[in-house]
Amino acid sequence: MATATVAVAATAAVYTNTTADPGPANTWNTAWAVPMQQPSIGFEPNWSLDGFADQTVRQVIRVTGGGTAARITLSNQFGPGDLRIADATIGRTEDGARVQPDTLRPLRFGGTSSATIAPGQQVTSDSAELRLAPFESATVTLYLADKTGPATFHAQGYASTYRATGDRVADTGGAAFTETTHSWYYLSDLEMTGGTGGTIVAFGDSITDGFGSDNDANNRYPDALAGRLAAAGTPRTVLNAGIGGNMIRSDSPWFGESGLHRFDRDVLAKRGVRTVVVFGGLNDIGFSEVDLPTYKPNPQVTVEQLIEGHRDLIARAHRAGLTVVGATLLPMKGAEYYNDTSAAKIRALNAWIRTSGEYDAVADFHAAVVDPADPEKLNPAFDSGDHKHPNAAGYAAMAAAFDLKTL
Structure with a gap:
């Protein structure tokens, strides 16, 4: 039987495909x-x-x-x-x-x-x-x-x-x-055809991907956000663009191309997208504090360099006409790459996300899941067990942190 062969640019911001029927416009x-x-x-x-x-x-x-x-x-x-x-x-x-x-x-x-x-x-x-x-x-x-x-x-x-x-x-x-x-x-x-559009992309690392959630249960934070939007009478498609271990600035053979390198393909190229939630930097900060083969590359990354990365993603999203929501990093006291240096970087990056005004809106994930008794620690009720990834209840709390009007 005949075979269709395609050659489509894999890194372009907008993909085309000569072998697929395009369907009705838009x-x-x-x-x-x-x-x-x-x-x-x-x-x-x-x-x-x-x-x-x-x-x-x-x-x-x-x-x-x-x-x-x-x-x-x-x-x-x-x-x-x-x-x-x-x-x-x-x-x-x-x-x-x-x-x-x-x-x-x-x-x-x-x-x-x-x-x-x-x-x-x-x-x-x-x-x-x-x-x-x-x-x-x-x-x-x-x-x-x-x-x-x-x-x-x-x-x-x-x-x-x-x-x-x-x-x-x-x-x-x-x-x-x-x-x-x-x-x-x-x-x-x-x-799909006949959908409503106005899609939201959740862009991030393992906490977006759903580490600590349950197999076949669809209880990651983007799932919970889609459910919350539907319950509020404002249904929106929510896409999960998380990769476990992903970093903003560094490519990794295990943990995917950096956020800067994959943003166009995993966000801007998706049809119907109107909003992106950017949630990243924890691994850039944490990997540099651990000398293990899994966490390579692990260069020292400054808060200023992470802010530069966030600004790059904001600018690209704005050029594409998207609303951009910034999400604060979660506390991780007790995790393998927590120390005074990483904790200080998390505090500084979160302060910039909350106060700089460069994001169109902020989802304060840190505030949603923090232990009331310790601002550096994940609430035990939301801890999957490794002190940095939430469980299903924690992911629901993160979804509840959004002001839906900003989406």
């Missing part, structure tokens, strides 16, 4: 997205380094903005060679690896069932009729017939991804999918 909005990372060992076992061969990968994603038709974007951003997608389907999730049978749809790429994606590139599928309401889940299934080599992925999905041997894209049952991880592979975006 109707596509990003309903779900996740940043891509280079293959790595990660935080728990995953399949990124080995890749796939004659295997089917089934991924479940929950949208916070619905619609009447869907298309996906697949990324080979960090692939060592051409990536061939042999076949793909999408449907509404039943539960686990099962798909609601009457909703399963084939995905096409320029009218064909397969696509080849060059290294550093991406492809967007054609439109498929699929109705999803906000907070419903879609199941995307990819058959990877050829050996892929190491796989572009997102390490910390906090959602179950399933794998089966052979071609199982047409299966609506889950029996063949006997292997699982909690990462996402190749799948970077799901766009």
Whole structure:
């Protein structure tokens, strides 16, 4: 069967795709997205380094903005060679690896069932009729017939991804999918038609990504924010652009390209975005205080350098017409990279975020989760156990820190 081959600039602020039908003008909005990372060992076992061969990968994603038709974007951003997608389907999730049978749809790429994606590139599928309401889940299934080599992925999905041997894209049952991880592979975006737009992107590190939340429970802070907006009668799509371990200024083989390097791809390129929440700097500060292989690179970063980084992101967002909300860093007394130096930097950066007036609005996460008895410490009721990442209750408290009118 014919294969669609694409060559799309992976670092441009606005992506185009010659093989995907564009749909009616101005109707596509990003309903779900996740940043891509280079293959790595990660935080728990995953399949990124080995890749796939004659295997089917089934991924479940929950949208916070619905619609009447869907298309996906697949990324080979960090692939060592051409990536061939042999076949793909999408449907509404039943539960686990099962798909609601009457909703399963084939995905096409320029009218064909397969696509080849060059290294550093991406492809967007054609439109498929699929109705999803906000907070419903879609199941995307990819058959990877050829050996892929190491796989572009997102390490910390906090959602179950399933794998089966052979071609199982047409299966609506889950029996063949006997292997699982909690990462996402190749799948970077799901766009829907008929949504409301006005999307919010939560941009940050592991605390945005959801470390300390519960697998398959969708209780990260961006999830809680989307739920709060819907409950208030002002529903908005909220995209999670967090990467565990991510830094504002430094690229990392484990923890992704720096915030400065990935901002255009992970925020500005998403359709329908109107607001971005910038929450970052804790790892730039903390990594420099620990000499462990995991926390490399770990250069000393000054508060002034972090402010420069925040200003760069603010300026880029404003040029794109976005509202930019700054979020204060959380307390972390008791964490492995807490000391007097890191604590002083956190206080100074938070003071600038709160008082400089350079952000359009501020979400004071620090105040929302701090221990009332100790301003350097995470409230024990909100501590996931490592003294720097909140639990689900802490993420709900962070979502409650927003003045919704500023969004």
